[in-house]
Amino acid sequence: MSVFKDAGHLFRFAGLFVLAFLVFLVVRHYVVPKSFGRYGHYRGAAIGEIAAHPIRFAGHDSCEACHADVADVKKSGKHAHVNCEACHGAQAKHAGVDDPSTAKPVLPDTTVLCARCHTASAAKPKGFPQVVPADHYAGLPCNTCHKPHSPAMDAGGAK
Amino acid sequence: MNISRRQIMILLPAAAVAWKYVLAGTPEESPNYKMSDHWWSMLIDIPKCIGCGNCVRACQAENDVPDGNFRTWVERYHISDWQMANPLGAMTNPMTDPQVISPDGGKEGFPVATDESGKYFFVPKLCNHCADSPCTQVCPVGATFISPDGVVLVDQTYCLGCAYCVQACPYGCRYIHPVKKVADKCTLCYHRITKGLTTACCEACPTGARQLADLKNPKDPIHEFLKTHSVQVLKPQMATGAKVFYNDLDGSVR
Numbered sequence: 001m002s003v004f005k006d007a008g009h010l011f012r013f014a015g016l017f018v019l020a021f022l023v024f025l026v027v028r029h030y031v032v033p034k035s036f037g038r039y040g041h042y043r044g045a046a047i048g049e050i051a052a053h054p055i056r057f058a059g060h061d062s063c064e065a066c067h068a069d070v071a072d073v074k075k076s077g078k079h080a081h082v083n084c085e086a087c088h089g090a091q092a093k094h095a096g097v098d099d100p101s102t103a104k105p106v107l108p109d110t111t112v113l114c115a116r117c118h119t120a121s122a123a124k125p126k127g128f129p130q131v132v133p134a135d136h137y138a139g140l141p142c143n144t145c146h147k148p149h150s151p152a153m154d155a156g157g158a159k
Numbered sequence: 160m161n162i163s164r165r166q167i168m169i170l171l172p173a174a175a176v177a178w179k180y181v182l183a184g185t186p187e188e189s190p191n192y193k194m195s196d197h198w199w200s201m202l203i204d205i206p207k208c209i210g211c212g213n214c215v216r217a218c219q220a221e222n223d224v225p226d227g228n229f230r231t232w233v234e235r236y237h238i239s240d241w242q243m244a245n246p247l248g249a250m251t252n253p254m255t256d257p258q259v260i261s262p263d264g265g266k267e268g269f270p271v272a273t274d275e276s277g278k279y280f281f282v283p284k285l286c287n288h289c290a291d292s293p294c295t296q297v298c299p300v301g302a303t304f305i306s307p308d309g310v311v312l313v314d315q316t317y318c319l320g321c322a323y324c325v326q327a328c329p330y331g332c333r334y335i336h337p338v339k340k341v342a343d344k345c346t347l348c349y350h351r352i353t354k355g356l357t358t359a360c361c362e363a364c365p366t367g368a369r370q371l372a373d374l375k376n377p378k379d380p381i382h383e384f385l386k387t388h389s390v391q392v393l394k395p396q397m398a399t400g401a402k403v404f405y406n407d408l409d410g411s412v413r
Binding site for chain 2: 059087117
């Protein structure tokens with residue numbers, strides 16, 4: 001043991017290092033989230049948390065499950081590829097409950113709604129149907145003549 | 160404790176196998192959705208966009224985006240005709256100097272354009288969900304990341320709000336949330352696409368100018384579209400591996 005005779009101070013110092021390292025490990029265990037590093041250098045559980053955000057737009061499949069009649073009318077018209085919520089707005093509150101009448105959607109005002117897409121502008125693609133609202137039928141709501149779900153004039157008044 | 164060489168030879172491989180399972184982690188929470196089966200992207204068909212702003216409004220409604228910030232927005236480009244720039248005979252270069260407007264991100268549409276000269280087009284923009292994204296690489300705390308299904312996300316409980324990622328994004332797609340004081344951005348409606356729905360902007364687009372696409376799904380129509388159309392990404396020279404594909408994108412778009 002003569003080699004270690006005067007080495008006590010080194011052992012005490014080394015012990016301090018070991019203790020500090022253990023403290024570091026304990027602190028690290030509690031500070032680093034459990035799922036950190038599950039998929040990469042980030043908290044894996046964050047993915048599930050982001051996916052848990054509530055849905056506001058129900059999706060056209062939900063709409064068509066009940067409103068098949070409207071879907072049929074729409075299918076043959078010019079608006080066949082316009083999803084329901086593009087005009088009616090986010091309706092998950094209406095679609096996601098047992099009694100949809102508790103969250104009845106507000107019918108959009110066609111004077112404002114139709115103009116958003118169909119107001120004539122040199123910037124819009126040339127083939128897209130456009131009108132100057134003031135000249136087209138001064139101030140009257142569009143649905144006086146056009147039925148929004150099948151807007152062509154010869155569509156015969158279907159709603 | 161004495162461990163023989165024989166015991167070591169058995170214990171080491173067993174420990175290696177166990178460690179592999181530790182690294183792989185537990186399976187995801189959503190049972191019907193497997194992250195490794197998807198690689199999300201988006202297709203934007205410029206000639207179909209009419210600049211109605213439906214996508215911007217839908218995004219705000221779906222994701223509680225604060226006023227004045229945008230996860231997606233629409234820009235209107237006007238490439239004017241070539242004109243004399245000065246009496247010496249030099250000409251303007253509308254290709255390098257396009258007129259771009261995006262009033263309130265295009266949320267309420269665009270003013271009527273009356274100048275018939277030149278050409279116009281709309282460019283909807285959003286996070287490009289880059290496969291080699293600069294924004295995730297600069298995060299000092301690991302609060303932003305590319306998910307295993309290819310979506311760039313922000314862990315808002317972990318984010319410090321240092322805004323380094325906001326500066327790093329070459330497309331200007333991130334912002335600091337004015338209330339939460341953390342980085343916020345397009346999640347590609349991660350809460351929707353993991354449940355089989357499309358994104359809010361795609362759902363609300365009346366002309367089909369925006370299409371969610373899954374590059375890992377061999378039946379996704381995007382594969383045929385990419386083969387048959389002239390498709391570009393924004394700032395390809397930055398090698399970000401951007402996954403928002405623009406059909407018929409004009410060279411003046413930056």
